[in-house]
Amino acid sequence: MKEExxxxxRGILSEENILIDEPMSRHTTFRTGGPASLFIRPSSRDELIRSMTIIKESNSPFFILGNGSNLLVSDKGYDGVIVSVSGLKGLETLGENKIVAEAGCLNSQIAAVAREHSMTGFEFAAGIPGTIGGAMIMNAGAYGGxxxxxxxxxxxxxxEGDIVTYDNEAxxxxxxxxxxxxxxxxxxxAxxxxxxxxxxQIIAxxxxxxxxxxEKQPLEYPSAGSTFKRPEGYFAGKLIEDAGxxxxxxGGARVSDKHCGFVVNMGDATSTDVYRLICDVREKVLKESGVTLEPEVIMLGDF
Structure with a gap:
């Protein structure tokens, strides 16, 4: 990592929010992944913006990290800067029906605030194990929401470093x-x-x-949630089950016995185990059904 x-x-962030060779197994829900050359955690929007300006000026590769709930990092690690938004935790209500949440707020936290203020519409996201920042990028959803x-x-x-606002349509x-x-x-x-x-009713x-x-998901094991996107006209879990x-x-990675759409870490899995299993599943499902499964999980680093 460039010393400059x-x-x-270090002129922007506190020392405890700058980590060198930080194991990414500590920051992903798979609980796997090698070290990031540099891991930073800005504690405010201003710190984030200033940090991003410096990172881009240095031409260093970077990755924005939320809760690591949809991410598989190579066992070799990541030769760049991981920028965690977990320090951006501002959360407030506006009027009777609006919530403004900074990128690092967990969906579960937002759901709790919505419940406390009798706001309905966010219940579907209460169990999605990620941040609102990541949820916006991928239009996270569950149970019809x-x-x-x-x-x-x-x-x-x-x-380019400008602050812009996109409405729903944009x-x-x-x-x-x-x-x-x-x-x-x-x-x-957001x-x-x-x-x-x-x-x-919201609580219910x-x-x-x-x-x-x-009842339906293997919450007792580390995973990244649904491993594959839903193919049009099919269910990924059903295709995987039908492929035997x-x-x-x-290795330590396994197609869940409870829900075949989940790949889980049985305790000692490596990212390589998970990656190889995903490749095997895609190959077998394609052979058996003619359907190509697309991973929902982001792969970061060299596999």
């Missing part, structure tokens, strides 16, 4: 995608437009969805 970059970042249904606007840092939300995905934008905050609801809905997750891959294992 490190020196410049998607971010595009409740997003009023998103404040972004453009690749975000062009699609299935697990948006207009800003893969274009270098950094989510700063404004959500919910509805006034009945508190008891959240409890019902939490029970469904517990329930319980299929490579």
């Amino acid at each position: 970059l490190l020196t410049s970042l 998607e971010m595009k249904m409740i997003t009023e606007s998103v404040t972004l840092l453009s690749p 975000m062009e939300f699609g299935y697990r995608t948006s207009s800003i995905k893969n274009k270098g934008y950094v989510v700063l905050e 404004t959500l437009s919910l509805e006034k609801g009945d508190n008891e 809905t959240m409890n019902e969805l939490a029970l469904k997750r517990k 891959l329930r319980g299929y294992q490579v």
Whole structure:
């Protein structure tokens, strides 16, 4: 890592928020991954913007990290800067039906605030184990709900360093995608437009969805949630099961016995195990059904 970059970042960030050769297994829900050359955690929007300016001026590769819940980092690590937005935790309500949340707020935290203020519409996201920043980029969804249904606007840092605001239409939300995905934008905050609801009903809905997750998903093991995108006209988990891959294992990585759409870490998996298993599953499903599964998980580093 360039020494001048490190020196410049130390002029912005506190020392505890600058980590060298930080194991990414500590920052992904798979609990795998080698070291990042440099890992930083800005504690405010200003620190994030200033850090990004310096990183780009240095021409260093970088990756914006939320909760690491949809990420597989190579065992070789990442030769660049991991920029964690977990320090951006501002969360407030506006009026009776709006929530403004900075990028690092967990979906579970936002759901709790919505519940406390009797705002309905966010219940579907309570169990999505990520940040609102990541949810905006990929239009996260579950149980019939998607971010595009409740997003009023998103404040972004453009690749050129400008702060811009996209309304719902400009975000062009699609299935697990948006207009800003893969274009270098950094989510700063999102404004959500919910509805006034009945508190008891909101609690009941959240409890019902939490029970469904517990019954149908392997929450007892580290994973990245649904490993594959849903192919049009099919369900990934059903295709994997029909290919005879329930319980299929490579090293410490396994196709979940509870839900075949999940790849789980049985305790000692490496990222290479997970990657090889994903490749095997794709190959077998294609052979058996003619359907090409596309990973929902982001692969970072060399595999």
